[in-house]
Amino acid sequence: MEQGNKAATALPVVDARIYPRGGLDVLSRAEVARLRDASAGGMHELLRRCALAVLTSGSASDDPRAARDLYPDFDIQVTQQDRGVRIDLNKAPAMAFVDGEIIRGVAELLFAVVRDLAYMAIELGPQYAADLESGEGITNAVFGLLRNARILHPSDPNLVVCWGGHSISRDEYLYTKQVGYELGLRGLDICTGCGPGAMKGPMKGATIAHAKQRRTNTRYIGVTEPGIIAAESPNPIVNHLVIMPDIEKRLEAFVRIGHGIIVFPGGVGTAEEILYLLGILLREENAHLPLPLILTGPTIAAPYFEQIDRFIRLTLGDAAASRYEIIVGDPVEVARRMTRGIKQVREYRIAQRDSFYFNWSITIPEEYQRPFVPTHEAMASLDLHQGRPAPALAADLRRAFSGIVAGNVKEESMQRIEANGPFEIHGDAEMMQALDALLRAFVEQRRMKIAGDYKPCYRVVT
Structure with a gap:
């Protein structure tokens, strides 16, 4: 990376030149040309917005226009090099740099943005629109995006998807860390929506537990989409970021790669995720599928889950409520139940000869896609x-x-x-x-x- 001069703006900025590693460094000239053309065309504004989100990783704002207003002159360009690419940043947030060098984790997230948006533009462009007209085609697209992002690992099931709000109380946040810690002690990795609050807490708790257990090959996966990333920039713990094209493919990605799901207190986004999953699990063809689903929070969150439970029973019936269990104030029991549930998932996948890394067996109808x-x-x-x-x-x-x-x-x-x-x-x-x-x-x-x-x-x- 080459360091430039700081611009005279309200907030310190940096000009930089970065050479990506991993996934973007071994490309043919034809691939680089297509990536450059895509980034300079209709997706450039989207690339700029998503790049700014990761360069302000850890921001406390959930206003999608806040970062843009703070850094109005920021720009990013993808330039062709022999067998690779160069990313030029102009007036980038200085908070992403230390002593003139971009923070390594931020650089990795930036490369993920370029990788995923380029994949969408090149592999899911208008010429492939017919492939997305069927449920099978959409699922194949989700698989392709995840594989391209190197999310799919053929290892034993151990990935827990954690849903919950970005705006939660301090007690609720600490509880998500405690649950993450207990999951990490049991060798489980974490996947969230990649933002703050209940999306950060489980990852933070798991990092300590993984360190205690001397686990080094750990995954903290953040799954987002272009319309949300600007308001919920990735938290600093995410080490695998993937940007899905829309909220429906993001939700399908969670369900396809997760081996169990934990829901913490949240708002409308969390309610959306719960309803999405329950609607799928209530289908007759999915009734037999094991997928542990636990709703949990600290003792003060008991009324929250009681209200969620009442709403689900009123609208979807008791059958929907039978697909989850509510555990309040007991992180250890949450982790134990989840571990047992994932063991059942493993046994089922073996019996059905289904993959561990992508849940092909679950049926997701087109109306959900x-x-x-x-x-x-x-x-x-x-x-x-x-x-x-x-x-x-x-x-x-x-x-x-x-x-x-x-x-x-x-x-x-x-x-x-x-x-x-x-x-x-x-x-x-x-x-x-x-x-x-x-x-x-x-x-x-x-x-x-x-x-x-x-x-x-x-x-x-x-």
Whole structure:
């Protein structure tokens, strides 16, 4: 890397030249030319936004426009070299550098951004649109993205996906660290949405446990997507980052690579993830699949999980609640139950001759795979009425929460709401009352935003 002069801006910035290693350093000239053309074309603004997110890794803001406003002149260029690429950074955040050298972990995340966005532009471009018209094609695309990111390892099952909010209390955060510590002592690796809060805590706890157990080949996987990464920049512990094209492929990636799932307290994004998974597990073809699912938090979070449980039973029925267990205030028991559950997953995969590193056996219907664009019309037309099959209702409930997530943290949706007012959500009176109560609780408990007053991006119509 070559160090440049700091620009005279409000915050210190750096000009730098970086030569990627691993995955981007052994390329043909044709591949480099395609990567350069993709980064200079329609994806350049996306590349700039995602690169800025990782260069400000550890930021406490969840406003997707904050980093852009702080570093308005930042730019990134991918330049062709013989058999490789060079990344030029102009007016990059100085916080990503130490004594003129880019922090190694930040550099790795930056390379991951270039790798994944280039893969999307080249391998999932318009000429391959027909391949994404079927559920099988979408799953193959998810597999290809994960394999290209070197996420898929043919080793014994040990990957725990941890879901939870980016805006949680201090006690809840410490609890996620304790659970991560107990998981790490048992040789389990961690996968999260890569951001702060409940996405960082389990990784942080696991690092200490892995060090005590002298485990060096450890994985802290962060799975994100372009619309979220700017608001939830990767936490510093992530050592494997993968950017999926949209939220649906991100959710499928979690389910395909995870061997067990733990849900910590969170907000609408966490509710979206729970509904996505339960809707899939409630399908008849998935009823027999072992996949441990534990909802857990400190003792003070007991009312939170009681409310989540009531909402799930009201909307999806007791069958949905039977697919998870709630453990409050006991990190050791959480880790023990998860370890036993993953052992059952291993035995099942062996019996079914399914891979350990990618769950091919689980059936994910196309309605769960198709990207949902949360426009005002799409949100108002969601079919949230009793009497529908639970998997279908779960799919639309998931979309409702996904739209609220977008309204909270995705710049495009925020602009729609600023122009046209809040999204409206319609449905059965009882269901809408329960939904409204749940969302109000999230607001009152400050689970929507990290800082500042929250202005709802939605309106529940009862």
